[in-house]
Amino acid sequence: MNTPVPTPLTARRGGPLQGRARVPGDKSISHRALILGAMTVGETTVSGLLEGEDVLHTAAAMRALGARLERGSDGVWRIHGVGVGGFATPAAALDFGNSGTGCRLAIGAVAGCPVTATFDGDASLRKRPMRRVLDPLEKIGARVIDAAEGGRLPLTLKGARDPIPITYESPVPSAQLKSALLLAGLAAPGETTVIEVEATRDHTERMLKHFGAKVTTRPHGEHGRRVTVVGQPELEPANVAVPADPSSAAFPLVAALIVPGSELILDEVMTNPLRTGLLSTLREMGASIEAVETRDDGGEEVADLRVRASALKGVEVPAERAPSMIDEYPILAVAAAFAEGTTRMRGLKELRVKESDRLAATADMLRVNGVSVEIEGDDLIVQGQGNKNGRAAGGGEVATHMDHRIAMAALVMGLASENAVRIHDSAFIATSFPGFTELMRGIGADLA
Numbered sequence: 001m002n003t004p005v006p007t008p009l010t011a012r013r014g015g016p017l018q019g020r021a022r023v024p025g026d027k028s029i030s031h032r033a034l035i036l037g038a039m040t041v042g043e044t045t046v047s048g049l050l051e052g053e054d055v056l057h058t059a060a061a062m063r064a065l066g067a068r069l070e071r072g073s074d075g076v077w078r079i080h081g082v083g084v085g086g087f088a089t090p091a092a093a094l095d096f097g098n099s100g101t102g103c104r105l106a107i108g109a110v111a112g113c114p115v116t117a118t119f120d121g122d123a124s125l126r127k128r129p130m131r132r133v134l135d136p137l138e139k140i141g142a143r144v145i146d147a148a149e150g151g152r153l154p155l156t157l158k159g160a161r162d163p164i165p166i167t168y169e170s171p172v173p174s175a176q177l178k179s180a181l182l183l184a185g186l187a188a189p190g191e192t193t194v195i196e197v198e199a200t201r202d203h204t205e206r207m208l209k210h211f212g213a214k215v216t217t218r219p220h221g222e223h224g225r226r227v228t229v230v231g232q233p234e235l236e237p238a239n240v241a242v243p244a245d246p247s248s249a250a251f252p253l254v255a256a257l258i259v260p261g262s263e264l265i266l267d268e269v270m271t272n273p274l275r276t277g278l279l280s281t282l283r284e285m286g287a288s289i290e291a292v293e294t295r296d297d298g299g300e301e302v303a304d305l306r307v308r309a310s311a312l313k314g315v316e317v318p319a320e321r322a323p324s325m326i327d328e329y330p331i332l333a334v335a336a337a338f339a340e341g342t343t344r345m346r347g348l349k350e351l352r353v354k355e356s357d358r359l360a361a362t363a364d365m366l367r368v369n370g371v372s373v374e375i376e377g378d379d380l381i382v383q384g385q386g387n388k389n390g391r392a393a394g395g396g397e398v399a400t401h402m403d404h405r406i407a408m409a410a411l412v413m414g415l416a417s418e419n420a421v422r423i424h425d426s427a428f429i430a431t432s433f434p435g436f437t438e439l440m441r442g443i444g445a446d447l448a
């Protein structure tokens with residue numbers, strides 16, 4: 001594999017951010033729509049698909065497993081799937097690039113089929129833990145034929161000929177793990193149940209119902225859920241309209257909060273309550289964020305968000321909120337740097353196994369830009385600069401560690417800091433947010 005030359009990008013302070021924008025489609029929903037479409041006989045259509053590199057890798061994998069996927073000139077994707085248990089053995093290794101979601105969900109989908117497939121990805125994905133999904137999938141009858149140390153990629157999995165329905169209590173709060181097991185359970189006769197101690201995003205459950213599967217969800221303990229899917233359903237092809245990704249909207253949203261005088265409307269942002277931890281936290285910090293229109297769009301809640309620049313104050317973010325904003329900590333840390341007082345974000349263990357060690361990378365990003373920050377156990381503590389004319393010093397060069405969210409968070413920081421912030425590589429932004437630079441320039445950001 002060639003290592004591409006890094007493409008630096010610099011963000012500078014300028015005038016207010018203004019206007020109206022729609023960020024690209026939700027990444028979680030996009031992966032799931034392609035995978036479920038590929039597991040369904042008949043034509044599924046997907047509009048508003050996120051055409052970022054992560055999702056395009058999943059599309060290629062679904063083709064390699066035997067499904068037909070076409071993108072129409074109208075931007076609508078049409079999928080002709082093979083049915084539950086119907087995947088074919090791919091001719092070559094499946095490459096998931098940078099995407100943990102695409103890879104782990106596809107591992108689950110393949111685990112219930114009598115085929116053998118090799119899963120691989122880039123240097124970041126090769127470092128990420130896969131044992132968490134392999135453990136339950138082995139219980140349903142899949143076998144790992146080969147894997148790198150610790151069950152990491154590249155790995156070869158032989159799916160189960162006769163998958164066994166199981167009940168599994170997840171040791172980590174992970175929607176990817178839950179989804180992998182539910183997708184494998186589709187091929188098993190009877191009920192497959194995942195128990196989670198902390199509720200995680202429920203897009204798989206919602207979409208399975210949308211495709212006609214029987215899924216039930218019950219509360220479990222104080223914050224958890226017990227999710228059951230009935231296997232071997234006749235999935236019905238469906239139309240999926242992908243709403244705008246709240247995890248992408250988070251970047252222009254925080255930018256508008258911290259650049260003085262800004263006012264922005266972000267259209268059709270998905271507001272599934274298991275994804276809105278950032279909005280709750282920012283509101284507690286004093287952010288002006290108004291949901292101007294809300295509706296239910298094909299099984300997911302959606303709202304247009306009006307955001308105004310706001311004086312923020314530091315808060316304590318409880319550990320149990322982490323699953324509902326797990327991808328938003330780097331950008332929350334930027335907001336915290338511009339707040340008055342201290343923000344403590346508790347219980348961020350899972351951040352260590354994202355596209356990078358995001359806990360360390362977020363702390364480094366702030367530190368090189370003059371913000372005082374500490375990691376205590378699994379907590380991140382940011383000293384806000386709100387009492388020093390509201391600005392962080394900036395002036396740093398941020399190492400992005402193949403992590404799109406570190407790259408975008410650092411650039412947002414540069415839009416409001418005293419001095420410019422430069423990232424050493426902007427290439428990975430395209431994994432989740434193609435058109436980020438153009439969208440941000442369109443609302444007035446100085447990125448060059």
Ligand code: S3P
Binds near residue numbers: 029101173177179350
């Ligand atoms: C995702 C789940 C989360 C999140 C990721 C998308 C999903 O990962 O970080 O960006 O679509 O299920 P974990 O399940 O590992 O927490």
